[in-house]
Amino acid sequence: MHHVVRRPFLRQILHRSYSMSLPYATEKQVAVAAVRRACHLTSSVFNKLVKNETLTKGDKSPVTVGDYAAQAVISTILHHAFPSDFIVGEEDAAELREESGAGLRDRIIALANEALTGELGLGDNVEWGIGPGQEKTTEQLLDAIDRGNHPGGRTGRMWTIDPIDGTKGFLRGEQYAVCLSLIVDAQVQLGVIGCPNLLVDPAEPDLGRGVIFVAAKGHGAEQMRLSGANPTPLKIPSILPSEFSFLESVEAAHSSHSFNDRVSTLLNITHSPVRMDSQAKYGCLARGQGAAYLRMPTGVGYREKIWDHAPGTILVEEAGGVVTDSRGLPLDFGLGRTLGENFGVIAGGLGVHARVLEAVQTAGTEQEAKAKA
Numbered sequence: 001m002h003h004v005v006r007r008p009f010l011r012q013i014l015h016r017s018y019s020m021s022l023p024y025a026t027e028k029q030v031a032v033a034a035v036r037r038a039c040h041l042t043s044s045v046f047n048k049l050v051k052n053e054t055l056t057k058g059d060k061s062p063v064t065v066g067d068y069a070a071q072a073v074i075s076t077i078l079h080h081a082f083p084s085d086f087i088v089g090e091e092d093a094a095e096l097r098e099e100s101g102a103g104l105r106d107r108i109i110a111l112a113n114e115a116l117t118g119e120l121g122l123g124d125n126v127e128w129g130i131g132p133g134q135e136k137t138t139e140q141l142l143d144a145i146d147r148g149n150h151p152g153g154r155t156g157r158m159w160t161i162d163p164i165d166g167t168k169g170f171l172r173g174e175q176y177a178v179c180l181s182l183i184v185d186a187q188v189q190l191g192v193i194g195c196p197n198l199l200v201d202p203a204e205p206d207l208g209r210g211v212i213f214v215a216a217k218g219h220g221a222e223q224m225r226l227s228g229a230n231p232t233p234l235k236i237p238s239i240l241p242s243e244f245s246f247l248e249s250v251e252a253a254h255s256s257h258s259f260n261d262r263v264s265t266l267l268n269i270t271h272s273p274v275r276m277d278s279q280a281k282y283g284c285l286a287r288g289q290g291a292a293y294l295r296m297p298t299g300v301g302y303r304e305k306i307w308d309h310a311p312g313t314i315l316v317e318e319a320g321g322v323v324t325d326s327r328g329l330p331l332d333f334g335l336g337r338t339l340g341e342n343f344g345v346i347a348g349g350l351g352v353h354a355r356v357l358e359a360v361q362t363a364g365t366e367q368e369a370k371a372k373a
């Protein structure tokens with residue numbers, strides 16, 4: 001009798017301390033498992049279709065194949081674990097449902113099923129629709145891709161998926177990222193960024209490549225191996241690095257290199273910027289590689305997408321840094337699928353961010369004066 005009375009109480013206490021320690025513990029496990037499988041998928045697409053050039057001329061780009069298949073995998077896992085959550089994903093399956101899309105569709109379904117049915121790994125759970133024997137039908141996988149059509153907004157639980165962020169880097173065999181975030185009532189609660197090509201430790205190249213960055217609101221940021229092993233907390237150094245360099249896009253069309261040059265000059269930075277595709281830049285910043293990430297628009301009209309910044313923003317903030325737009329305003333993830341009125345992105349450690357913001361505003365004023373003259 002004594003035993004029967006005590007057990008629920010104990011369970012209650014255990015549950016309370018567990019949920020106090022990490023309110024989105026299950027979401028974190030599911031998100032890491034989904035990103036890990038998608039990373040293996042995109043690496044295998046690269047090895048099969050890009051490196052070995054097995055695509056024929058009429059085939060769709062390997063990016064398209066990887067993008068669709070990775071979104072199908074992540075969305076399927078999320079739907080099994082959290083059936084009522086919404087998803088804001090980059091892709092929809094309209095093209096794959098057309099008669100002319102049959103070849104592409106078959107390839108994507110095969111890849112997605114291969115990724116979903118792989119052996120269970122560290123922390124995996126069969127209830128998330130993964131593991132041997134868990135094949136899905138074509139219709140189920142196309143529906144999974146289409147579930148990414150949520151318009152976003154200020155209220156509710158929604159996941160953002162960018163199945164291959166940094167498509168140019170993916171094709172060059174350089175950096176790209178598989179990105180996932182959970183947003184609740186417009187606040188990012190969880191961010192996971194898988195970087196299959198990123199060195200585990202730039203100081204020790206022998207450790208190899210393949211990293212997953214994870215951050216949960218109020219609970220810090222960490223880096224782990226693709227397998228989930230070796231979770232290591234991340235903290236942006238609070239002092240100004242002696243070798244200050246910016247992280248910036250490789251693609252000049254995505255971020256103004258000349259504006260960054262001017263900001264560097266204003267800050268007396270002598271080191272060249274580190275150019276890298278995708279949200280791997282946020283990951284590098286969070287682990288102290290590069291002092292700030294600066295992304296200024298190259299023209300008017302392009303609106304940044306929430307899936308391109310939600311995981312990176314929480315990662316940098318949880319590592320002790322600050323992320324704002326070029327006016328110093330927080331990024332607003334509650335305006336729909338884009339960041340709306342936010343103009344540019346500045347990310348950096350606490351002190352560094354303030355200095356970069358000041359220099360960005362000076363460079364902006366100069367630019368406006370020049371345009372008027």
Ligand SMILES: Nc1ncnc2c1ncn2[C@@H]1O[C@H](COP(=O)(O)O)[C@@H](O)[C@H]1OP(=O)(O)O
Binds near residue numbers: 254277278
């Ligand atoms: N004109 C643009 N300005 C800023 N970002 C852009 C622009 N065009 C595309 N992007 C986005 O930049 C991201 C990659 O950024 P990075 O240069 O840091 O690797 C992609 O998600 C891409 O979106 P999309 O996938 O719609 O092409």
